[in-house]
């Protein structure tokens with residue numbers, strides 16, 4: 001399954017170039033063209049899925065199995081002391097390429113990426129209502 005208009009399908013097929021760092025029968029990883037830090041890498045399945053909303057669990061399981069060795073290599077070669085694994089789902093999350101991908105973003109104490117949680121709080125009872133909603137939504141699947 002591939003999508004003719006999808007840039008990552010074209011990269012997977014080799015019809016547009018990318019600096020590949022990993023290949024397997026089901027997945028490839030390559031350097032992000034606009035890195036947040038040197039070594040910023042993208043891991044994608046060869047098959048076209050938009051995001052974690054439509055990828056079958058077994059495909060996602062195989063794909064995420066490639067994360068540990070890739071993460072170790074990215075950290076080693078970039079000299080990072082930390083790493084963000086990021087998967088954007090939907091435009092409002094910042095997803096720009098609608099072919100499932102994981103970002104591996106090298107981090108250091110000194111970097112200026114500025115990605116820090118801006119944590120909120122629940123009002124009275126809102127957390128329990130959220131828990132009940134999620135339990136029901138999962139049961140319905």
Ligand code: 5GP
Nearest residue numbers: 007018030031032033034088094095096097
């Ligand atoms: P998203 O915002 O969808 O989670 O991330 C898409 C990522 O793909 C961005 O970080 C962007 O720099 C990268 N990207 C977009 N087009 C290309 C391309 O043609 N080649 C490579 N190597 N990366 C790309």
Ligand code: ZN
Nearest residue numbers: 006009048099
């Ligand atoms: Zn695609």
